[in-house]
Amino acid sequence: MNHLSLRRYLYVFPIMALLLSLAHPSGALGALPTQRPEAGMLEVTVQVDGLSCPFCAYGLEKKLKKVENVADLSIQVDQGRAVLTPEVGTSLDLEELEKAVRDGGFTPHGITLIARGRLTEFNGVPALELPNDTVLLLSDNAETSALLESGSGAVVRVEGQATLESKDGHTGHPYTLSISAFEID
Amino acid sequence: MSLSVPRRGRAARSRVTSRLITAGAILVALLAAWPETAHAQGPPINTQNAFVTALSGGAFRTFFLTFDRSGLRLDGEKVTDPLSREVHVRGQMFVLPYELVSNRLVVMGVVPYLDKSLEMGPADNRQELSVNGFGDLALAAKLGIYQLDRPNRTTRVALFGRLKLPTGDDDAPGPEGQLLPKSLQLGTGSVDYSAGVILTHSVGPVGLSGDLIYDINTVDDGFAFGDVLHYDIALGYRILPRVYRMYPAKQINLYLEANGTWSQRSTLEGTSLIDSGGNVLRLSPGVQFIPLANLLVEVTYQVPVWQGLNGAQLEFDPTFKVGLRWLIF
Structure with a gap:
């Protein structure tokens, strides 16, 4: 040179x-x-009660993998939980997920998730809008209040526990998300 | 009656007690040797389990077994058999379960391929009668009726029902054209029924399963095998991996099972046969190896520790069983 x-x-x-x-x-x-991160569920964790027979977890694995939009799955036997990674830019049907656990022979005990979505309102209640026509109501707590200060329409990354509220023994959509942590994009 | 008879009885009972205590001590030592964080086992080998998915839900199970009887007992005491009879059975069992309703109802077909033989006579003029072929087909169902799940523990109850059809040959002739004894035939010739209940409880490092199943045997050509009550209990413990973190992982389970059968006397034209029926309790240590998520291999050795046989009957010898379960669906 x-x-x-x-x-x-x-x-x-x-x-x-x-x-x-x-x-x-x-x-x-x-x-x-x-690229700007896509909206959608990033990780969904289901607590699975009764997971005391790993050979029996084969049925659970089969059923969970059939849930729409599941890209990856790991079953942590010692923690008694299944961790699902959805396809990028999609959401999982949480009710279908709980049914899959029951059909797989075990009992779902709670769902926690990490998701990125847009703040919105659903029947006057603060909510998180996700792909696949999924809406999660936001439960009334300090984190939600702090999050709502960013205003409707903001894209946020949230982490929390999703539960299906039951009224008079009847359940119905959507799930309610109790936010434990969040970031505003 | 000679005094030596009750002494032999006491000695036999003492040996049984000694074996049970030894086996119990080994199991307790094994359980104490691993930490509480190790949990979870597989399905027992000889005892039914109350799970109605996966391992029973869409699988193929097969096992090879040996079953032998030799040495005559008269009213529970060993006596010399003038015919030196020995019964040998080698069987390959095929079980094909299918989960009909998710986590609720499993149906299954069970068919054995059997090789049965009866040897008798003096050593220099031993005679053998033998048959081989498929035995009776059984259709069974398991219905989950109770399930209580908690983190890393579960309690389940299932009902069990079985219908055995007379598909096996039940009129095989001997060398002189006469029918072989009923117990040597491949099938019973009768439609038989079973019903029972199964309990599985798994908590911490211990898995416990038990069943009570009653067989109702019906009459064919005037003969009926006596009804049978199966009572089984299985204690399982996973020794590897010590802590099961991520599914799937290679796994080894140890089992100690007590498998009992209480049989009523068989009947011929409505008359009880004195030399039939009784109570047999086997102690069955076993090992399971799970190399893949959908494959399990297992081996067990069943030692009769108590034989309360009615009348004059051949003793039950130890049984060996080796097999696999393959979750193919």
């Missing part, structure tokens, strides 16, 4: 680095192009 070409590289390299850092707000040199 002669002096001319070396000098050329010394100029070109910083200019390229400058252009890249301007193009990507993260400013990290060499960072991969990033």
Whole structure:
């Protein structure tokens, strides 16, 4: 390599680095192009009671994998839970998920999830709008109040426990999400 | 009656007690050797379990077994058999369950392939009668009626029913054209029924299953095997992995089962046969290995520890069983 070409590289390299850092707000040199994260459920965890026979978990695995939009599944026997990763940009039907656990031979004991969605209202109640026509009502707690200050329409990442409220013995959509942590995008 | 007879009886009882105490001590030692965090087992080998999914719900189970009888007992005491009779049965059982209603009802078909033989006579002129082929087909069902799940523990109860059809050959002739004894035939010739209840309780490192199943045997050609009550209890413990974290993982379970059968006397033209029926209790240590999520191999050795046989009958020898369960659906 002669002096001319070396000098050329010394100029070109910083200019390229400058252009890249301007193009990507993260400013990290060499960072991969990033897209805005899609809305949807990111991770869903079901507590599974009665999971004392791992050989019997085969049926549970079969049933859970049949739930629509499930991309990945891990069953943590010592923790008594199944952790599901939905397809990117989708939501799982939580009622279908609980039914799958029951059909698999066990008892669902609670669902926690991490999801990214848009704040909205459902019949006058604060809610989180997710893909696949999924709406989660937001329970009235301090985290929800803090989250609602960001205003309707904001895209947020939330973590919390989803429960199906029962009224006079009847259940109905949608699930209620009790938020334990959140981030505003 | 010689005084030596009750002494032999006491000695036999003492040996049985000694075996039970030894087996119990080994099991207690095993249970104490592993921490509370280790939990979960598989299905017992000889005892029914109350799960109505997965392992029983869409699977193929087969096992090879040996079943032998030799040595004559008269009213519970060993006596010399002038015919030196020995019964040998080698069987390959095929079980095909299907989960008809999710976590509620499992139906299954069971058919054995049997090789039965009876040897008798002096050593220099031993005679053998033998048959082989498929035995009677049984259709069975298991209905879950109770389930209480808690974190890492479960209690389940199921009802069991069985219909045995006379599909096996029941009129195989001997060398001189006469029919072979009923007990040597591949099938009973009768339609028989069973009903029972199964309990499974699994908590911490221990899994416990028990069943009570009653067989109602009907008459064929004037003969009926006596009704049978099966009473079984199984204690299971997983030894590997010590803590089961992520499913699936290779797994080894130890079992100690007590498997009993109480049989009524058989009848011929309505008359009870004196030399039939009785109570047999077997102690069955066993091991299960689960190398894959959908495959289980198991082996057990059943030792008769109590034989209260009516009249004059051949003793039951230890039984060996090895098999696999494959969750294929």
